[in-house]
Amino acid sequence: MEIYRAHVLVCTGTGCTSSQSPKIIEEFEKYLKANKLDNEVKIVKTGCFGLCAEGPIVVIYPEGAMYTMVKPEDVKEIVEEHLLKGRLVKRLLAGNKELKDSVKPIEQVEFFKKQKRVALRLCGVINPESIDEYIAFDGYKALAKVLTEMKPEEVIDEIKRSGLRGRGGGGFPTGIKWEFAARSQDTEKYVCCNADEGDPGAFMDRSILEGDPHSVLEAMTIAGYAIGASQGYVYVRAEYPIAVKRLNIAIQQAKEYGLLGKNIFGTDFSFDIELRLGAGAFVCGEETALMTSIEGHRGEPRPRPPFPAVKGLFGKPTLLNNVETYANIPTIIRNGAEWFASIGTEKSKGxxxxxxxxxxxxxxxxxxxxxxxxxxxxxxxxxxxxxxxxxxxxxxxxxxxxxxxxxxxxxxxxxxxxxxxxxxxGSGGLIIMDEDNCMVDIAKFFLEFTVDESCGKCPPCRIGTKRMLEILERITGGKGEEGDVEKLEILAKNIKASALCGLGQTAPNPVLSTLRYFRDEYEAHVRDKKCPAGVCKSMLNYIVDEQRCKCCGICARNCPVNCISGQKGVPYKIDQEKCIKCGTCLEKCPFKAIFKNA
Amino acid sequence: MKSIAELEEIRKRTLEQIGLRENNEKMRIVVGMATCGIAAGARPVMNTFLEELKKRNINNVSVTMTGCIGICRLEPIVEVIEPDGSKVTYVKMNPEKAARVVAEHIVNGRVCIDYTIGAEEKNK
Structure with missing residues (x-):
C-alpha cells in the first residue's frame, strides 16, 4: 500500500455536501493529477467537522491546516500553493484574522479550543466509509475487550459506574436501562438505536452517523452482548440519505470482517443489525411509537408501563438508546468508567x-x-x-x-x-435568540410544530395543543383578551399532566418557559397590543420620519404593493391600510428615515 | 474476524497510512519547494525521504514542504525540526544525501555536519 505524504480531508457531511464539497473533491482529483501529485497526496472524504457555518471545510495534514468556505475555483490555488510549493493559502485559513505567519493547527481554532470530543471523536478525522480507518483509531477494540475479557454483568457495571445518561432527551441513566433489559428473561431480546432525530434545527445524530457510523454499530453489538440479544435495529429517518448510505456500507463492511454475524471474535456470541427507515414523523422518536413503527404499524405511542425493557419490540424485552449515547460507549469501555466520570460535573458526566x-x-x-x-x-x-x-x-x-x-x-x-x-x-438542539426575536412568536412556532406532529391518539395532545395554539395566534394577532395568558397556563399544565407520551407531555414547555421569563412580553401583546421585539406583524407599523425623509422616492419604487406616496418636496407617507409590513422600505431607505413602530 | 490479533493487524496496517493525521508533536522534515527548490531538484529529494522513511517503518516523522527561504543558491534546502523547535538546516541536497540524513540523523540522532549550512558557509 502507498504511503502518502499529505492527506486532504474534505467534509462530506450534509452541510458541506450541499455547498458543493463533491465538486471540490473532483477538482482536487483533477489538479493533483495535473501536478503529478496523485501518488503523494491522498484525498479523504470525512464526516462533519462541526463548523458548518464556514463550510465547505478542507483540512490538510500533516500541517493540520484548516481551510474554510472553500469554493471549487479555490482548489487550483490550494494544490499549486500548499501541496506543490508548501505555501499556505492564508486567505482561506480558518480564523485568518488572528493568523500571523504560521499554520494554526485545527485544535487551536477558537471554535475548537473549548470543545472536548468523545462522541464526535472521529468525525472529521476518518473516512466514514472505511472500516479500516475506524479500526486504525482503536475501533472495535472495545468490542474485542468486552467479548474476550468481560462478563455481561461487568459491562453493565462499567457503564453504570461511568455515569452516562441518555443523550436523546430524557437523561435516564444508561447503565440502569441496560440492567433492566438484561434482567428480563426471554428467549429473544432486541437492541434498538433511535436515529429518528426530529427536533427542528438539530443534527447531532445525523453528523455522528455520517461521520463515524461504526461507533454506533460497535456500541450496539456491545449492548447486545450485555443484555443477551442477538438482533439490533437502527431506526433512522429516510430524510437522512447520506447517513442511511453510510450505515449500509458500515453494516456491510462489518459483516465482511465478521464483526457482525455469527461467532464474533471466535466466541459463541452472534449479533446482527438491520436498518429500518422512518418516514419522518416526529412522534416516532418517542420510544414506544418507534417500536410500533419498526413492527410495521402506524407510529403511535402506547402507555408505559410495561416499559420496553420488559415488553418492547414484538413484545420482547428491548433496549433502546439514542445515537449519541451509543457513540460514547466504545470509548467508555476502552478508557474505563473512571476516565469518563472524570469529565463533566457531579451529576452529569461526560x-x-x-x-x-x-x-x-x-x-x-x-x-x-x-x-x-x-x-x-x-x-x-x-x-x-x-x-x-x-x-x-x-x-x-x-x-x-x-x-x-x-x-x-x-x-x-x-x-x-x-x-x-x-x-x-433535550437531544441537543441549541437555538440562540437576540433582541429581535419575539418570545411569544417563538412559543407559537414550536407549538405549531407539535400541533402538526401530534399523532392524534390522546385528546390532551390532539385537542389541547390546538387550543393553546389558537390562543397564541390570537395574542400575536393583536386580538388577545384579558385572561388569555392565564388560560394558556392552565391548559399547559393540564396537557403536561395528562398526555399519553413524551411528545404531548413536553409540548407545552416552550410556552411555560417563555411565560416564566418573558411574561411581560405576553402582557404587552395582550394589554398594549404591542410586540416589543417588533416581530408580530399585526401590531407593527412602518412609519416615515418626515424630518429625515429626503423625498428620494426609493421606498415608493421598491414597495411591492405601492402603498407609499409622496413627491419632490413632500415627505413620503405609508398607507397603513394597504401596507403588508414586508419591511422592504426600511431596508431600502438610504437615509434611515423609515422605522418600525412596535 | 476470528481473533483480536487479526484486528490488531488491520489497525497497525492502516495506522501506518493515516498516522500523519494525528497532530502529535513529532519530528518534521521540511523541504524547500518553491520554484528555486524545485528547479534545483527538491522533488527527488523529498521522494527519497518518503521512501526511506517508509522502508524503515518510521511513522513519527512527517515530511512537509515549504516555500523559498531566500538562499536560493543553496537549494535544495531541507530542515529537520525537532519537536522542541530546534532545527538543523541541510543545504544542496540530493537523493543520496537525503538517504544518509535519514540513516544518520533521523534514526540515530547524529547530525550530518558536512551537509549543514554551517559547513557550507565555512567552505566558502
Missing amino acids: TKVFAMGGKINNTGLLEIPMGTTLREVIYDIGGGIPNGKKFKAAQTGGPSGGCIPASKIDTPIEYDTLVELGSMM
Missing part, C-alpha cells in the same frame, strides 16, 4: 453534543464537557451574536424544551440545572 443555530456567528456542531457555561458556548465557541446585537435567550431541547434567558447565561449546562430553569437538555 460531554454533550449540541447543534447550535439561530442568531449566532458559528452555526454548527459542537461537543463540550458537561458544566460548560452558556456564556462560553455562545461567546467563545459560537463567536458571539451577529451584528453586535444583544443576546436575549437560548432555546434548548427543541419543541419539548424551553428557554434560558440572558440573566442565566452563566449557568453551567447540565441535566439538572437546565430542568431547574424550566428547560431541558
